[in-house]
Amino acid sequence: MKEIEKTYDFKEWERFLYSKWLDAKVFRATVDEARGKRVFTIMMPPPNVTGNIHMGHVLDNTIQDVVARFKRMTGYYVLWQPGTDHAGIATQNVVERELKKEGKTRWEVGREEFIKRVWEWKEKYGNLIIESLKKLGISPDWDRLRFTLDDGYSKAVIEAFVRLYEAGLIYRGYRLINWCPRCGTALADDEVEREEESGYIYYLRYPLTEGGYIVVATTRPETYLGDVAVAVNPQDERYKGLIGKRVKLPFVGKRVDAEGKEVYPEIPIISDESVDMGFGTGAVKITPAHDFNDWEIGEKHKLPKVQVIDFDGKINENGGEWKGLDRFEARERIVKAFANAGLLEKVEKHTYSPGRCYRCSTVIEPLPSLQWFVKMKPLAQKALEAYDKGELIIVPEMFGKVYKNWLENVKDWCISRQIWWGHRIPAYYGPDGEVFVGRNYEEALQKAEKRYGEKVELKQDEDVLDTWFSSWLWPFATLGWPEETEDLKVFYPTHFLQSGWDILFFWDARMIMAGLFFTGKVPFKVLYLHGLLRDKYGRKFSKSLGNFPDVFELLDKYGADGLRFGVMSLTPEGRDIRFDENQLLVGRNFANKMWNINRLINMYLEGEVDLVKPNPTKPYQKWALHMLGNYIDVITKNLENYEFDDYVKNLYHLIWSNVADWLVEASKPYIKEGKREALDVLLYVWINSLKLAHPIMPFITDAIYETLPLKNKEITLMKTEWPRREYEYPDEYEYFEDLKEAITVFRSIKDLVGIKSAPYRGDVDESFVFLAGAENGDAEIWVKIPSRFEVYIGLTREQKNKVVQKLNREREELLSVVSKVEKKLSSDFVHKAPKHVIENEREKYKTLKAKLSDIERQLEMLNG
């Protein structure tokens, strides 16, 4: 017998096994090997290079690893493609912060030097996240690691831009966009976050040119500088007479609009249906350059656009005396000026939701500017059709509605970013500003010279593309697109993509659009969306609350398997997950339990063991084999249907409540005697249980596999075949289930009267005697164990009373159930219910009645 440590040392085993797996290249996926096999491809959502590992990564990757290992064991050839995302704004921010420590800005070091710095930073820290992920024991093909800014990938991004442009789905336009003054870039609509905040609403008096004033309500008084009209509802009786009149904005002279025209402070009062008479005063100031609604009203009424806040968040020349002030400071000063002039009617508290940058939380400033956009409608249309045709399965289904809802209302996507870290937009401008889009300078130049008919110099667009514009190509760009590679032919389209629902719009839906446009195929068959992890109070994990656990600490305390097990068992389909560290303890304990089951089994194994298909003889053995079959069926179904929490729960019950609590215990007397078939059965059930557990707990199962002296072992359980049901003993299964119940009753009576062992009498399977803790002997009183077995427990007269009490309680309970059933059987039920239901009910009635009379007979005897 090999000496096996008493406690599972997960740290040592995890280190040993992971390098063993990597050395043996068991995660490798190549085209040559894949040919002719059933292929299953998973695309890892690329973590940001800036990212530290957090619970979201743990959940993401555990789910994928479970699927990857399960699929491999069920005969698929699996490619799990890993990689990282350059995460444009996020990474740029990190490096800018580094620079700031040196007292420099990116402008001071210049574009080229700055990008060099970011690359240096990426080389140094960019793979930390990957190394962290490896600690989880996950099984992607690391040799295929890709990066959204590596050479091949960048080529794909440029190609995608050019093709969309040529298809008329990318355009450049002057629009109002979300601007982050801190990051200094435009953002897409969904990169803006909104949360309720309390602030103020100011009531300003705008003097009418003919005397008197009209009051407007605003949360952003500083934008009054850019007002070009006041709007009221045409139905509003209060203002009917004022429509067409003018107000004169105080403290401000003439301003200059986007077209360079002068705009005077006397602005018209106009009418527009969209004005809500019930809000504020019913009179709205219109600032087309700094508000999305006002922009629309401005377009409708052909109003000028006066920009007053600049890209740095400061008031510009149009702001007169406030020029150069930060927008928030300007607000205070302007309110003061209104107040001093008697033009501030009142200030009220007000709850609203200002947009904030999803990368730095700075308040977004809507600004008009020239940006690049993707026309989304045509792409969305195809994505909708594909879903309706069933080319895509979304799990859980409920998110299908969310998906559709978004696609049906999607707006054009602003993809240009005024930062430096990313894929530079392949648009080049001629001397007259004409745009030429090309895969490279030469291609653009060719187009340009054809047009101009002479040699020209082109200047490339300064902006880079939104990070999501590169990651939406992930499922095929990682496989070599736009080349028609063998990888693409073999591994694409992919089969399983999982993510949190929070990036359904950012990433998942966009990948579907890109996949359909560029490859004509939905890029993955199944989209699995898991909920988001929250703390135990249901709050989001956030930096400011500091309520998120440290993954390394958790790995240290519970081991990778414990962490994986715990997180997965907490993961209901789709709904958010309250994280509870206690559940990890369950995972760790479970691993330890497995370790100790194995220690026991190992004690009785001698020499090299052949795995054989056992020939069961005892009832418990047949029960065990049938029971295993049940779990194989249900667990396989759980995994096929992506029901991960059920998988984990069933596994736990198989191994702990059945294998450990009953099979191992029932086996003990036989394996101690060296009975061959007892060991065969135990080993057979055990190996198969380990296989079932391997996808979620790869380390402990392989560690155990290492310790078992088996002949013809594979490198890892992952290389073995997934279990199939091989035994059916329904009768013996029922028999032993009933015996278990009788054993429990016997034990509970012992416990009730406070004895460790009790005499028994009767004709019953020998497992009963051992498991119930029964012995031969005499007794004053014999009490029948309520069950289908003719077996009695021997007690003294003193012990009797407690048992009588217990039996009485049971009798009461039974009586009430019986009367319920009786009532049912004498009602309309017997005429209207389906036959099998009635039959069931009658069967139940018989059983209950028998049990009841059993108890009553006992009570009579005991009382007599």
Added chain:
RNA sequence: GGGCGCGUAGCUCAGGUGGUUAGAGCGCUCGUUUGACAUGCGAGAGGUCGGAGGUUCGACUCCUCCCGCGCCCACCA
């Protein structure tokens, strides 16, 4: 305003197409250091399934309304 979801034991949650004596894990109580494991073993206590109606022979399960909670999108002058 549009959409989605939730409310079952102290806690976290299971309970396809209506028929179970309503389950699990944790926690709790009692007992227990017997050579696999105290990260353990054995035995228990604990729920009028948010509320009110309705459909039905029968509702935790279906319908309506109400109460409470959460989320997404839009709006927030």
